[in-house]
Amino acid sequence: MNIGEASARSGVTAKMIRHYEAIGLLAAARSANGYRVYDDRDVAVLRFIRHARDLGFPLEDVRKLLALWRDRGRASAEVKRLALSHVDALETKADSLRSMAASLRHLAAHCHGDDRPDCPILEDLARKE
Structure with missing residues (x-):
């Protein structure tokens, strides 16, 4: 899916998705023509980030929480x-x-x-x- 679809499904604006990519919270794949391509896992990550930010977590804590969420042995x-x-x-x-x-x-x-x-x-x- 493209960034617009990922935005609509996650509730995160395209601008913020680009920002989260720029600071390393999200790593979207790129198509052959260089466009960002997202999948359901990326949307789940974006929803996770959005919810953490809605609770007021600072970005560094969001980064830590994402790492813990991804670590099944945490x-x-x-x-x-x-x-x-x-x-x-x-x-x-x-x-x-x-x-x-x-x-x-x-x-x-x-x-x-x-x-x-x-x-x-x-x-x-x-x-x-």
């Missing part, structure tokens, strides 16, 4: 370690996002939001530290 402990490490990173990021939201909520609560030019939101953003 220990699940390594997969679990990667997953739990990612959970920790997500929770840290979520805490940071909650903190940012609270700061903005506080600033917005102190902004009159009227015709006056005074605005604590802009003052805070312009603050030199």
